[in-house]
Amino acid sequence: MTPQRWNIDPNLDLVLERVVDVSPALVWKAWTQPEHIKKWFTPAPWTTVDCEIDLRPGGIFRTVMQSPEGEQFPNVGCYLEIVPERRLVWTDALETGFRPSRQEPAPHCPFRLTAAVLLEPSGTGTKYTAIAMHGTADSRSRHEEMGFHDGWGAALDQLVAMAHEL
Numbered sequence: 576m577t578p579q580r581w582n583i584d585p586n587l588d589l590v591l592e593r594v595v596d597v598s599p600a601l602v603w604k605a606w607t608q609p610e611h612i613k614k615w616f617t618p619a620p621w622t623t624v625d626c627e628i629d630l631r632p633g634g635i636f637r638t639v640m641q642s643p644e645g646e647q648f649p650n651v652g653c654y655l656e657i658v659p660e661r662r663l664v665w666t667d668a669l670e671t672g673f674r675p676s677r678q679e680p681a682p683h684c685p686f687r688l689t690a691a692v693l694l695e696p697s698g699t700g701t702k703y704t705a706i707a708m709h710g711t712a713d714s715r716s717r718h719e720e721m722g723f724h725d726g727w728g729a730a731l732d733q734l735v736a737m738a739h740e741l
Contacts, residue, residue: 581691586712589723591705593731599694599701601738603660606692611741612638615733618726630657635671651678655689664691686714703731 583590595602605611609626616623617640624647625639636652653669656662666689670676676687688707695702705727709715 581706581708583706587709587715589707589709589715589719591724591727591731592703593728594697594700594702595731595735596700597735597738598699599660599696601741602694602701602703602734604741605734605738606663611737615737616730617641618729619733629671630654632657633672636665651676656691660694662691662693664689666690686710686717688714688718705731 581588597605605615607628607630609628612626612628613623616626616638620643622641623638624641625637627635627637629635632654634654636654638650640648640650642648650667651670652665652667653671653673654663654665655669656664666687668676668687668689670678686709688709690708691704691706693702693704693706695704707715707718707723707727709718
């Protein structure tokens, strides 16, 4: 799959694309098992202290991030599409069972988004594409200003380091 399938709109979407020296199978494992998510998902010095995954369309994807000061930030979303070792798509606009979210956007993430992680074999590694889709240009800009590329890039570095230990 290529990001073009997603009709990337540079006014609404942010993209992180990189080739990593980890197989798609290990990247998939890192993204789909709570015990692994907790090790890499939040850029240090923040941590992910809890994770719940029901890996099916309509299933929950929930994380709890913790700041260095100990403040916790829950994030609840719903999986939209799952193609093993190729694609994960989820959104925080929906809760489990495709129910519209009843939660206001969190202060640390004051907008809704839909995210896709696309994995393609590349030699012995993986072409990794993460897409954060936003409903408005303002949301996209806020997410970029919050450090999308640095944060999602640092988390990917942590995923790769953890995957090398699996």
